[in-house]
Amino acid sequence: MATAETASYDLAISGAGIFGLSVAYAAIKAGLSVVVLEKAHVGAGSSGGVLGALMPHMPARWNPKKEFQFQALACLEDRVRRLEAETGHDCGYARCGRILPLTTTDKLEHHLERAQESKLRWHPEKTGFSYVVEPVGSRSDWLSANAAPHGIVYESLAARISPRAYLAALAGYFRGHGTLVEGAEVTGFDADTSSVILGNGRSPIKAKGLVVSGGFAAFDLIEHLTGERIGRGEKGQALLLEGTGLEDHPAIYCDGLYVVPHANGTVAIGSTSDRDFEDDTPSPERSGELMARAMNFCPQLKGRKVLSDWAGIRPRCNKRDPLIGRLPGHEAVFAATGGFKISFGIAHLVADALIAEILGRDADHPLPETFRPDHHFGRNRLDADT
Template sequence: MAQTSAGPFDVAIAGAGIFGLSIAHAAIRAGLNVAVLEADRVGAGSSGGLLGALMPHMPARWNPKKEFQFQALSGLAAHVRQLEADTGLSCGYRRCGRILPLTTRDKLEHHLERAEESRLRWHPDETGFSYRVEAAGSRSDWLEPKAAPFGIVYETLAARISPRAYLAALSAYVRRHGTLMEGVEVTGFDETSKLVRLSGDRAPVGAGCLVISGGFQAFELIETLTGERIGRGEKGQALLLEGADLDGKPAIYCDGLYVVPHDDGTVAIGSTSDRDFTDNAPSPDRSAELLRRATAFCPQLAGRTMISQWAGIRPRCHKRDPLIGRLPGFGAIYAATGGFKISFGIAHLVADCLVADITDREPGHPLPATFRPDNHFGAGRLDADR
């Protein structure tokens, strides 16, 4: 039965985006009593977008961050299957693969080297994930051949998910097994009294610890607590078209844009990244630009009906890598934010690592050191204008 009291909870989580809900899901499965406190509504921030591209880093200059993402993407299918079985809800997940056009001979040579390194890093004989360079004209039924004069890369690790369906499944699980309160803004946490402070005249909520995971707004609360600003928001925009007969196609990344067909008969295009912005509303001119650019390399998009437009502010740490872990100077305040463009692919593994921190156990796969607070605060801090 869902927990409905005001606590005390083992864990309170500020924010019901992909990181917050994934941490709640992992904490509940670990046996903890969990409350998610969302200032607006589930997916109100950048997690409620349209694209759903789960794309790996390139298999070159390998490092712990790339290994972490590889492990996360490799294990996501099993995680989603279990969530779907637990909730009866589809997440719109599929291992779709990805096309990358090669526009110069230098890029061709570079990606031939990456294809060789993928044999070492992606373990194709064990995983089945391949990274191949194909000749010019390959897959021309989907990608305009003129967009790839030197051939293409086709890799099979890439996947896609429906962001809103995934959030709906996670939030259903949390509502069923924990507490999820919308329209409740967290303003702080008293470590002595173990009370989460809320805005307005709301009574505080008792919790053993607080996890701050509220998108780009989390940076403001983190700055209030630590005195350090370690991230900012960047605006992204995407759009959704009618995509009949495209659901079996791979994703395409070309001209800085993704085209991602989904299994509900839609195809998403996006997304932009604007550091300077005045609001979080979609721009019709920007949508027209996205459609024009995408249609140039993917002619099958021409003439399709636009279903919706989306814009949102994504959290980006100044160090680029996410911030995951206990805030400096505190014993029971944690943060999980700044996933930027890779959040959906790594959220379940990030959640396992943070819950391992909270419960003092070893995670299934360790966090990269660059995700840890020491990389973002104090001597490790990077200012926004550098």
Template structure:
């Protein structure tokens, strides 16, 4: 029997497992498919909310703490696994921002470097950016990470840790209970016992918690993205305009995203979305019109009512905990949200005030 069971092998689940194992605990991670292959793989990897000044204080606090964690994590994983998550801190350029005053006010309040820059600065940084802009907003400290590589590196590290048991292809179908305590999970291969169970199921978290009559307001929100096969140096940093973005990778490829679609658990792609994403990307960097779209995919974000994740114990059931509902910011918020939950599980001083993220008062029971 493990000290902890983690249900869901995305970045949230894998980071939770890593932190618990680092603290000396035995952990079994259960993933119905392969670790890191759902929303964690499908996203863009920007280590910030797209427009951070438009988010609530609880989201901003998690994002600010997490941003400083990624350089160290990426270096650690590269050294331990040989898989480079490709963390790049080259800043972000915002084109055509209509709430610039709010952005600048937010930056002053949180101490974040953000400034309006001239056209000369913009085109010196990104010569291929769309012509005609007189200025832009510039956030120099923002980084990005190649999220599929991050997932691969986390999985490799966990696989090598003696305190960790990875059970992929193991779908959780229910929870094992004794009175008002969860003592494990039920799978097609039998019961897996653990002292504590942590649901990190992303868009599927609500379905899992329905098994214990808990109505968690988390829903799937589809996002489609495309990947251009571009020459190295065409795009050098993240550029965002009108809610769409382009993200360069170290090998020159450029991601463009993303759509927001309420289609349930449907992950199919469509030509209309592909054309829209391509047009948006070309609107940001016209030279992408000459590049082939190499790949087109969709993922499911765990949408929540206000974008504030649910982090903490499930009311009325001992031994059951949740970390879900990060919406578009799962990778952005993962370090802080997982650390916050692990702090609670291990009785440590929390890195942030946990109250805004708790389930009490934010979820209902169907009993």
């Protein structure tokens, strides 16, 4: 029987996070033979978090990125239900909706305008997704009325998912249809021999192409391959609380934090974003800050037991948007990284579009130009967003 070292694949993927496993799933569905090479283990990076907030951009100043994300969020439930049927795994998905507090008259007026624009952008008559300004005191059994002196926004496009359960379902499907090798660090690609180079003296893997999708560490490999540094890591931190009785509440976004109830009787709180960090371990001080801030606007969290804390380094491209597509100077090396806070909501459509590109086909939902390599490399890289 062939092993990973002796077999030959159509595609190798570096990284078993949400982008890497979604690309692997799409590649298998397209009929490709695939190997996923993961430096540590499935979900070892920022994809292994606890928050699971699938939140849309605001329906204002509409652009191709927001349209792409809207389409991704709109079809994600169908994708998840198909994966659950294929694997028997429950991904913890629900269209939970989201509450946003209105703290000033300016914000009230601004969101009234957004509510009007949502009718044009979200097509509520067809999709059922609404963005509505509700009066003072609305939903105060969940969000403190004191935190919303000018009312709230309630929008129904937002959803939640269990990041770890979703990854487990994708990995479970892939293990049955492809080859997953954990503890294998990708360090390069030899185009002459169509070989993926591995660290620690491991034998190369034969593959016609490589997708670099290893979280923030992917930026090191991309720099090695292209000579350009196009992204960085930012540390995020979150908490998981006991949440019995809160399962059916919507998510809240307030004071820069999300509170997301999950179907398994937990509530996730997060997450922070720190450019300067020393490691990827949770900070007790940060955890205390998260809890205090969340209880301030969500009193039902008081007295809830903290089940676990989490921290991880998320990949953020200098140009903010993800990097998806063929790397400059390489015919057979592609990237899918830098999703930062929106990865779980768009990964399935990103994967579809990338596999379509690899196969020379048109994608059903083309990638925004700001996701493409031309936006991230060369002269455009020098005009990095901050």
